[in-house]
Amino acid sequence: MTETTLAEANDGKTRPGGMRSLERSLDVLEALAHAGQPQRLVDIAQATGLSPATALRILTVLERRQFVIAENLRYRLGVVNLVTSYAFTRDDTLSSHAKRFMQELAAATGLSVALQVRYGLQRVPIARVSGKDPLRYELPNGRPLPLHLGAGKVFAAYMERPEFDALMDAVGGTMRTIRGDVFTPDDLWQELQQIRARGYHVSEEERAIGTRSLGVPVTDASGDVIAILALLSPTETHTRQDLEALVPEVTRAAHAIGRLT
Numbered sequence: 001m002t003e004t005t006l007a008e009a010n011d012g013k014t015r016p017g018g019m020r021s022l023e024r025s026l027d028v029l030e031a032l033a034h035a036g037q038p039q040r041l042v043d044i045a046q047a048t049g050l051s052p053a054t055a056l057r058i059l060t061v062l063e064r065r066q067f068v069i070a071e072n073l074r075y076r077l078g079v080v081n082l083v084t085s086y087a088f089t090r091d092d093t094l095s096s097h098a099k100r101f102m103q104e105l106a107a108a109t110g111l112s113v114a115l116q117v118r119y120g121l122q123r124v125p126i127a128r129v130s131g132k133d134p135l136r137y138e139l140p141n142g143r144p145l146p147l148h149l150g151a152g153k154v155f156a157a158y159m160e161r162p163e164f165d166a167l168m169d170a171v172g173g174t175m176r177t178i179r180g181d182v183f184t185p186d187d188l189w190q191e192l193q194q195i196r197a198r199g200y201h202v203s204e205e206e207r208a209i210g211t212r213s214l215g216v217p218v219t220d221a222s223g224d225v226i227a228i229l230a231l232l233s234p235t236e237t238h239t240r241q242d243l244e245a246l247v248p249e250v251t252r253a254a255h256a257i258g259r260l261t
Contacts, residue, residue: 021058024050028058029067029077034144038074085142088126094227095127097260098218101253102129105231109246112139112232115218115257116151119144121170123152123228133237135211148175148188150207151215151230156188157195158217158225164189177206199251202243210235214243218254220261229254 031047032039039047045055059075062068066078089095095115102113111131116123122144147156148171156167168185176182183191195201203213212235218227231243231250 024048024054025058025062028055028062029081032068032075032077033081038071038076040074044075089141092126094257094261098127098227098229098257099129101256102127102229105129105229105250105253106131108249109231111238114139114151114228114230114232116145116228116230117226118147118155121147121167123147123155126227131232133234135208135232135234139232146171146207149177150203151201151213151228153188153192153195153201153203154215154217154228155225157192157201159192161189164192178209179205181206200244200247202240204240205235212238212240212243214246214250216247216250216254218261219258221258226258226261229257 027048027050028044031044035043035047041052041056041059044050044059045052048055050058059068059070063070063075063078066080068075069078094117098115102115105111105113106129109131110133112133112135113129113131114125115127116125118124123146124144125139125141128139128141146152147167156164159167164185168188174182174184175188200214200216203211203215205211212233213230214233215228215230217225218229220226229250231246233243
């Protein structure tokens with residue numbers, strides 16, 4: 001998925017100097033989080049739309065506060081980000097309310113269970129309970145994942161057309177699954193209407209080889225989708241029909257989590 005630059009995501013409104021400096025600092029941190037590897041100053045400046053001089057001033061402050069580490073003329077996130085990540089895990093009410101229901105699902109089905117929330121035009125796992133059937137890949141909490149593949153389609157199914165078009169602009173046109181299946185924005189839009197109508201999505205090796213998933217929406221009292229509750233299965237242990245048979249049970253758990261928010 002092509003990342004929209006943080007400068008492009010800015011709404012363009014004029015802000016006081018202090019607030020503008022804060023937003024620029026957050027842009028730098030987000031650029032480093034999205035990069036996937038240590039970045040040069042010029043890379044950070046390009047990703048954020050800042051001048052190299054401004055980016056360097058911000059990085060110097062962030063390094064002093066241990067939000068950023070500089071090594072061999074490249075920058076990466078510092079240890080303070082791990083501290084804030086732990087604080088989120090400790091204090092987040094959604095994941096803490098969901099954990100009991102996730103543990104019950106994992107015990108009843110033998111499958112891993114993940115809770116994911118929206119993050120702009122992506123989704124992020126915030127809690128996971130492992131089942132007895134191991135997956136072939138790691139799905140760490142905090143890792144950004146696409147909305148146009150896998151369980152992310154449950155979020156995309158509840159988008160209005162303008163937001164969907166923005167997602168397609170970010171993705172960049174024709175898409176493909178990890179298996180190589182190709183689909184267009186029109187194909188995806190039609191599929192999303194079907195997902196919204198039935199209230200769940202079964203993904204078969206869309207994002208990871210050897211994995212099926214079942215995703216259902218978690219809604220709050222207003223009916224807004226606030227999360228996805230997903231079952232994750234190796235393809236050799238559960239068929240699509242097996243996962244579809246679990247839809248009522250997963251949906252009940254999702255409703256129970258939503259009532260507690």
